[in-house]
Amino acid sequence: MKKILLKSTIMLIVIVLAQAGVVFASEGNHIDSGATAWMLTSTALVLLMVPGLAMFYGGLVRTKNVLGTMMHSFAAMGIMTVLWAIVGYGMCFGSNVFGGWIGWDKKYLFLNGIDTEIMSAGIPEYVFSMFQGKFAIITPALIAGAFAERVTFKGYCIFIALWGLLVYNPLCHWVWASDGFLFNMGANGAIDFAGGTVVHISAGISGLVAAIYLGARRGYPETAMPPSNLVMTMMGAGLLWVGWFGFNAGSSVTSGLSTAQALTATQLAAASGALTWLIIEGVHQGKATALGFASGILAGLVAVTPAAGVVQPVGALALGVLSSVFCYLMITAKSKLGYDDSLDAFGVHGTGGVVGAIMLTFFIRKSWMDQAIASSGDWGVWHQLGVQAAAVLIAIAYAAVGTFVILLAVNKLVGLKAPREKEMMGLDSAYHGEHGYGMVNPS
């Protein structure tokens, strides 16, 4: 009896001390170690998408441009991370300044003021900040696919730095900050769970504008431009699929039911998108290509990105199908329209992003709608469709205009289009002094 009493007293003291410790560290919020563990994993998974994208794009360009193209993704990891720590996080998640154009709070400069912050979601703010920072890396890297094989490296670096600051950060603030105007539009906000408008539509449209502004590659479209290494492209597509679980399921910023819903939707849309592409190609071309399957994976994943939090499995499957159909049509139309979107950044990310953001309206789960009705009385599919369309159009207009201005400035300043002889020589040797496939020749 005495022993038990002693034991329980010690336990009680330990518990009290432990809790006191947590309270001191967190200034009110408790760390939810489950949520934190998943968000740490998600942060790493989203970063994994960047080398995945480098492999996906790198495999699709000609041998002489493989390193230059992979460097577009890797350079984004360097440039965007540094900018994110200095001002990016503050511009996205600070409170409204300049009439809500961006956010700002001086405690976010160099992430200085979040050293000991625990968010109400139960995760350290550092984790949230790094998680969001990965999105700021991959978005400009996606654009690079539209003008691959024909840009100067210096021009590209300056372009993505300015684009991140002036296009990505404001859009991110509007859609995801708690006081962003798109976050609060309509009864329950414009739905963009993990970045359909912020990431994919903005990158796709910006890519299209850049591809048109820079003009086509030499010899396009008469000359065949064969992919250097489709094996690498397939591996890249695989890494993107894996990483996308962090991208979508991580965007729940918790580790619970909504995480599971997003994860399921992500897996289903990727699979149905890939299968749909395979079938379309099989019927249309007579053969089912590996690149087609990879493109279908991406089309499905892009479309489910804004929707992962609100659709049930049937909706996710449908979005994958719709997205592949529209992306395939858009890529087919590209050769007729004549612009040179080298690796179909607009064809897949722009198109799939719009399809997802608009079509998700018809598959929203009932509990979300009930919540919207509870907060504004009369709210239905068509009301929400209006909000979604408005968000999409705002993202398109803002990204297009912003990108165009930045393109003009960068091209004047340092030159963005690679000169003819550098383009013929290839980006690898012209801008990096290296050969990607040295092993092809005995040396």
Place this chain on the structure above:
Amino acid sequence: MKIITAIIQEDLLDQVREALIEAEITRITVTRVSGHGQQIDEEIYRGKKVIPNLLPKIRLDIAVNDAFVDITVNTIIKTAKSPGGGKVGDGKIFITPLEECIRIRTEEHGGQAI
């Protein structure tokens, strides 16, 4: 009949090929090769300039009837010269007599098979 073998700079292949097609010389074989001549090339490896022993080059093999030798050779000379009047490493052209040529599908022999 002659076989024309040209060793040219890697990055000028597109330009040479496009000009040959324009001159209606469309049947060519292209190989990646390595070798060394007078040219010294520099690459960068971890901050150091390195000079590879063997340089990548492109080899073109073109079988032509005698009447087409000049136009083929002239087209290559014009387009395989680096901008600014040519530089060391632009390559060489070898012309050798070709004894016989057979098209496998039809078993045609000689000039018409080319």
